[in-house]
Amino acid sequence: MSTLIYQQFTDYIRNETPVALATIIEGPGVGAKLLVARVDGVEKVIGSLGHPELDRVVARDTAGELEAGRTGVRHYGPEGQATPEDLIDTPTVVVFIESFSPAPQMWIFGAVDFTAALGRVAKVLGYRVTVCDAREIFATKRRFPMADEVMVTWPTPMFEKRGNTLGPRDAVCILTHDPKFDVPAVQGALSTSVGYIGVMGSRKTHNKRLERLAEVGVNSPEQLSRLMSPIGLDLGGRTPEETAIAICAEIIARRTGHLATSLKNTDGAIHS
Amino acid sequence: MREILNDIDRWRSDGKKVAVARVVKIEGSGPRDPGAAMAVNEDGEVAGSVSGGCVEGAVVSEALAIIGENAPGRMVTFGYSDDEAFAVGLTCGGIIRLYIEQLDW
Numbered sequence: 063m064s065t066l067i068y069q070q071f072t073d074y075i076r077n078e079t080p081v082a083l084a085t086i087i088e089g090p091g092v093g094a095k096l097l098v099a100r101v102d103g104v105e106k107v108i109g110s111l112g113h114p115e116l117d118r119v120v121a122r123d124t125a126g127e128l129e130a131g132r133t134g135v136r137h138y139g140p141e142g143q144a145t146p147e148d149l150i151d152t153p154t155v156v157v158f159i160e161s162f163s164p165a166p167q168m169w170i171f172g173a174v175d176f177t178a179a180l181g182r183v184a185k186v187l188g189y190r191v192t193v194c195d196a197r198e199i200f201a202t203k204r205r206f207p208m209a210d211e212v213m214v215t216w217p218t219p220m221f222e223k224r225g226n227t228l229g230p231r232d233a234v235c236i237l238t239h240d241p242k243f244d245v246p247a248v249q250g251a252l253s254t255s256v257g258y259i260g261v262m263g264s265r266k267t268h269n270k271r272l273e274r275l276a277e278v279g280v281n282s283p284e285q286l287s288r289l290m291s292p293i294g295l296d297l298g299g300r301t302p303e304e305t306a307i308a309i310c311a312e313i314i315a316r317r318t319g320h321l322a323t324s325l326k327n328t329d330g331a332i333h334s
Numbered sequence: 335m336r337e338i339l340n341d342i343d344r345w346r347s348d349g350k351k352v353a354v355a356r357v358v359k360i361e362g363s364g365p366r367d368p369g370a371a372m373a374v375n376e377d378g379e380v381a382g383s384v385s386g387g388c389v390e391g392a393v394v395s396e397a398l399a400i401i402g403e404n405a406p407g408r409m410v411t412f413g414y415s416d417d418e419a420f421a422v423g424l425t426c427g428g429i430i431r432l433y434i435e436q437l438d439w
Contacts, residue, residue, distance in 0.1 A: 067439050072339050085407075087358060087433040093407045095439055133369045135358055158358045158433055160369050162336065333363055 067095050067109050074099045078164040078190075082128035084120050086111055088156035090140050098124040115142035116155065124159050133160045165190040166231040170209075171217060171247045172238035173200035176262065179302035180235060181208045183310050189233070194220055196243065217243065221250030233258040233313050235293065239267060245274050252285050258313050260293035268292050295322050335371040341381035342373050342437065351376040352437040353397035357384050361413070362428035373437070376401050385430060388412070397434055407435025 074081035074097075081099040086092050091112040098121055099106045107121045119142035127134070136159060138144055139152045168184045170177050173195035181191045185208050193209040194217065195201035201214045213220060228234070234251040236259070238244045244261060248271075251259045263271060268291050275281065294308035295315065315322040325332060335356070345352050357370040365386035372382040372390065374397035383390055389412045396410055413429030 068437065072343070075336055075339065085433065085435075087407065088409055093435055093439070133367070135368075158356070158368075160335075160356070331363065 067097055070099075070108055071097055075162055080128055080161075080163055082124045082159055082161045084111070084124045084157050084159045086155055087135070087158045089154050091155065096120055096124065098128060100125075100128060111155070111157070113141050116140065118142060119144055120157055120159075127159045128161045128163075131161050131163045135159075163231075166233070167192065167228060168233045168235065169194060169220075169228075171195065171234070171236045171243065172240070172262075173197065173202075173205065173212075174237055176237050176302045176305055178206055178208070179306040180237070180309055181206055183303075183306040184233075187310060195238075217247035217250045221247075221253060225250060225254040228254040228256040230255060230257040231317075232256050233260070235260045235262075235309060237262045237293075239263055241271070241274055244271060245278060248275060248289065249278065249280060252280065252288060258316055259289050260309055260312065261289055261291035262293045263291065265292060290316070335369070335382075338371060338373045338382040345373075345375040345379070346437070351401045353401050353434060354437050355384055355393045355397055355410075355432050355434040357430060358409075358433050359431040360428060361431075364428040364430055366430075374398065374401075384432060385412075389430065389432075393432065393434065400434055400436055404436070407433060409433055 071081065071083060079099050079101055081097065084096040086094045094111045095109045096111050096117060097108040105125050110117050111120055116138060119138060123136060136157050137149065138155045138157060139149050140155055143149055143152065166189055168189040169192045170180055171194050173193060177193055181193060184191050191209045192211045192213060193201060193206045194213045194215060196214065196216045198214050201212050203212050206212050234256050236244050236247045238247065239262060248259070248261060261271065290312060294305060295312045297304065297308045297311070299305060299308055311322060342352055353374050355372045357366055357368050359368060366384055370384050372380060372384045372393060374380055374394050378394060378398060380390070380394060384393060392412065400408070410432045411429065
């Protein structure tokens with residue numbers, strides 16, 4: 063077999079193109095592959111599972127799984143039969159469909175020591191990290207080598223230009239403490255569908271910030287309930303690294319909807 | 335699989351044969367979700383993981399056998415409740431189904 067599919071597959075993953083790989087794992091044609099990528103909103107299909115109708119049906123289902131970001135196993139007949147009645151008395155083709163979505167994003171506002179620690183932990187978790195600060199001498203790639211991108215800009219243009227790329231899997235962490243910067247950053251983040259918005263500061267800073275946000279019209283309970291402020295789980299740590307863990311732990315717990323407590327103190331299945 | 339691509343590419347550019355094991359299904363409690371992947375080269379070097387360390391040794395043996403026999407891909411199941419399962423199980427009691435194949439595509 064040629065290495066064309068693998069090459070295409072790795073190219074798509076590396077340039078952050080959403081791609082899904084369908085492989086026959088049992089039945090006739092085991093090992094055959096179909097690759098479905100979404101390039102500029104258009105689906106592109108490469109490879110074959112050995113029958114045109116099977117290819118058509120699996121490509122359709124794979125595109126659906128890719129859209130939903132799902133990975134799993136599906137059963138077909140050798141000619142693409144997909145309904146249970148059609149699968150009686152015919153060998154079953156078992157197909158594993160694996161979706162590869164681009165890495166989730168974390169935007170960190172404020173080029174401070176906490177930013178470097180948070181960037182490192184976020185990279186461990188697989189985020190694409192963007193550090194953003196308006197001060198040119200602080201926002202440098204040298205200070206944040208772990209960041210995929212360091213932007214010297216104010217929050218508002220950043221959100222205007224790229225806010226529409228943020229979704230439920232992504233996170234915005236505002237570590238500036240500076241009202242000039244954090245109020246527009248909060249406003250910008252609230253205008254997106256980003257899944258997590260954390261804002262750093264003491265309870266005093268938080269209360270003052272709420273006043274300033276109210277002055278610019280950010281005061282509805284729905285808006286304010288999206289803000290995780292003060293940022294992070296209460297782990298009791300103090301260092302930038304410990305704070306970074308507390309922030310990332312909060313992001314995970316918000317995503318899963320779990321109460322962040324020790325498993326020792328809870329019952330039931332751990333992975334549900 | 336994303337995290338093991340660099341190792342795979344390095345091995346392949348060195349002319350090594352490579353097999354890849356992917357978790358396709360988990361029943362009950364399992365440490366890694368479907369899609370977790372591990373690559374093994376013909377020298378037995380490993381990248382990535384498919385469990386919490388419970389079955390990796392057996393996966394290496396199976397991957398090396400597939401490379402050695404130049405065999406097509408196959409399903410392998412690990413777990414206590416399967417009679418045909420290999421002699422290793424998952425400490426968490428779940429069942430893990432893997433698809434292992436040569437990277438010849």
